[in-house]
Structures are given as C-alpha cells and as structure tokens.
Amino acid sequence: MKQISAFVLLTLALLAAPYARAQLLSGPANQSGGSQRLDRIVAVVEDGIVLQSELDQAVAQVKQQYASDPQKLPPDNVLRRQVLERLVLMRLQVQRAEQNGVHVSDQEVSQAAQNVARQNHMSIDQLRQAIQSQGMSFGAFQRQLADQIMVQRLRQGVVHDQVQVTDAEINNLLNSPAFKAGEVHLAHIQISIPSGASAQQIQQAAAKAKQAEQAIHGGMDFNAAAIRYSDAQDALDGGDLGWRRLDALPPAFTDVVKKMHGGEVTPPMRGPNAFHILKLIARRQPERKMITEYHARQIMIQPSALLTDAQAKAKAEKIYHQIVDKHADFAKLAKKDSDDDTTANIGGDMGWFPVDAWGTAVAVKLKSLNDNQVSQPFHTQGGWHILQRLGTRKADRTDEVQRQQARAAITNRKAEQAYEDFLRNLRSTSYVHILVPSLREPSDSDKASS
Structure with missing residues (x-):
C-alpha cells in the first residue's frame, strides 16, 4: 500500500482535534484481563483539552519522520514536552479563530483532502486507506485539515491588520547593499522569552541557548540541536529556514550573516523576544531574470x-x-x-x-x-x-522581478514578526495547565504549584 508522506502526517499530527472528549476514547485492551485503559487529559487549554492519545499520536508521527535518522531526536521526555507545547499552541490558535468567527465548509475540507492526496500521488481512496492504516480515522484527519485551514485564516487576518508595505520602503530596500547580496540558506534555533518575562525566565532562556551552543560545539548535528532545543514552529523540521534573500532577514541578523562562511554557526544572539542561533548552510548570488x-x-x-x-x-x-x-x-x-x-x-x-x-x-x-x-x-x-x-x-525582467521580491521580502519579514508576537502574547495570556508533571517545562513548575 502507498504511504502518505511523513511530513504531511507530521503536520496533521500537530493539529488539535477540538471535538475529542476523554470519556469517548479508550486505549487497546490489555492482554491479561481484556479491560480497556481509559484515555486521560494531559493539558487543559482554556476551555479545551489535550488528550494522552493525541500526544501519543503526534509523538509517533515525529518519530516516523525521523525513522531513518532517530539519533537526531532528543530524549523521549524532551520530545514529548516539545510536541505537547505545539499541540497547546495549535489548540489556542483554533480557539481564537473560532472566537473570531472563522468557519470552514465541508467543501473546503474535501478540497484540502484532495490536495493532500494529489501531493502524495494518491487517489482520495488511497489516501483514506493510508490514513486508516496508520491508526487515524479519516474523520479525525478531516477535522485536523479544518483546523489547519482555520489557523491559516487566523494568520492571514492578523497579518492583514498589521502589515503594510509602502513604496518608500521598497525603494529603500532596492537601494540597499543587502538587497544586492543575493540569497542565503539558513537554519536556526530559537529560545523564546515569554512576554513580560522575569529576570529568572530570561536567565533560564539564556542558559538553554548556551546548552544548545555547547551541544553543537560538542559535535551534535545542528538540525538535531534545533529539534532538541528550539521552540520555533519549524523546530521539528530541524530549524530549516530555506533560501531567503539577505535583505529578508531581521536587520539585527543581516550584518552577522553577511560575514559568515558556509557551515558557520553563530553564538546565541539576544533579540527582543528570544535568543537565536543561526547556521549558514550556503549562499548564492542573484541572477538576471x-x-x-x-x-x-x-x-x-x-x-x-x-x-x-x-x-x-x-x-x-x-x-x-x-x-x-x-x-x-x-x-x-x-x-x-x-x-x-x-x-x-x-x-x-x-x-x-x-x-x-x-x-x-x-x-x-x-x-x-x-x-x-x-x-x-x-x-x-x-x-x-x-x-x-x-x-x-x-x-530582461530583472527590475520588475526585484521590485516584486522586495515587496515580498518586506511583507514576509513583517508578517513573521507580527504573527510571532501574536502567538507569544496568545500563549502568555491564555490559561494552560499541564496536568502531567513530567510534561511540564521547568518554567511551568511555579505555575503548576500555585
């Protein structure tokens, strides 16, 4: 049977299923007595929950993605905390989208499923079989697709309200040396600082960034370090940022990256809301279009x-x-x-x-x-x-294309920052209670005991 791509399953596994209820789900029968092990709630997220079964499924999908390179994954307890945090954040985004009146029709979900099937070179029936063969009902898969669409629309709304690009900004960028410097392929590790962080929380973030730096210098693969230490949304993809124009980077990083050589890794850099570690994978020069x-x-x-x-x-x-x-x-x-x-x-x-x-x-x-x-x-x-x-x-359409690229670079940079700020504020102002002590981050321990 065809297998759906691990990346697609990973993406879907990190989405929340808001219709789940603990009393409706049960584990497999044990071999001794045949009784069923009831599912349990591992986190309360505002007026929603995250179930043990959801977490187990999401962790399993991450492990499947790295089945051929499992040494890149952190210890199981660290991985489970990371995946749970992403499930929590996804649940919060879905809830906010619902509060903002975002709705997704059955037709839109059906079209999204068709797109997933096409991307995996499958018919819709083959996709259904592949999903079911890996332990997920097709109905749950469709609900997760709906959640993904809702979050995309939430992001579009946030970005639309906050991101504007002027002709003056485009002209300034076109005239800057950074714009003519070409593209860079980067990976990153981000250690976020909570909104309104205390001195202790800042110190904890700095210490975690230092641990990541020491691990890399000690021989750990950068992608593995990103999976283990980063809390960015792309952490479970090894922190890969792909190819970006140099001018599309936050200004604070541009001068640093310009001086880097391929394979070089920066020390932790303090930003307004996080510590960052960057790796330059490669660079390429712009071409005439x-x-x-x-x-x-x-x-x-x-x-x-x-x-x-x-x-x-x-x-x-x-x-x-x-x-x-x-x-x-x-x-x-x-x-x-x-x-x-x-x-x-x-x-x-x-x-x-x-x-x-x-x-x-x-x-x-x-x-x-x-x-x-x-x-x-x-x-x-x-x-x-x-x-x-x-x-x-x-x-020669170079000038026209470059103007389009400049607008896109400014838009993307502003959009990323705007949504990152939105997510940080959403997480810090929402009620989230992790019920399983082993799944709490160290910074959550005081909250849990209060």
Missing part, C-alpha cells in the same frame, strides 16, 4: 443572447478561412468582427507579453505556433479565438 515574451494578435468571437456557441464557432471558422485561404487582412477583420474590447480597435494586437499572461489556453496555443502562423479557432471561457503569433524575444 530573462524571460521569453511573445507578440501576437487575436480575434475573439463571443457567444451572446443573439449568438449561440455553435454560431460563434462557425463565425470564427469563417473568419479563419478568410485569413488563411483568401489572405484577408487580419487587422481589418479584428477591427470589424472581434468582440475583445481591449484589442479590437488596434487590429487585435496583444502587444508583447509573457507566455501565460492571457491564460493557459492561449499559452498552449502560442507555443504550438510558428512565427506568423495563424491558429485554427479554439475555445476558452471568453469565447472562440483566432490567434496569430507574430514573434518572440528575450526580455
């Missing part, structure tokens, strides 16, 4: 209340034969007959454009034509088209 542009013209015949689709097709075929067989002037026929308001008055001229600018159907047809060749009528949502390819050229 050259694309192929097409020059074409078209005639479009659009069905209407007075012209059926069949009649529109027949009219387009008649025009096509006038052009090809009788050598009628394309531009004159476009002015006379085309229903495309944007091109008809200029003889159907579409100008120079990237191949996909006019949609997939036009792009496919353009690629099949030679210069000056006229296509037979073909159908799109707009109507029936006759297309003539006039030429191609290579165009």
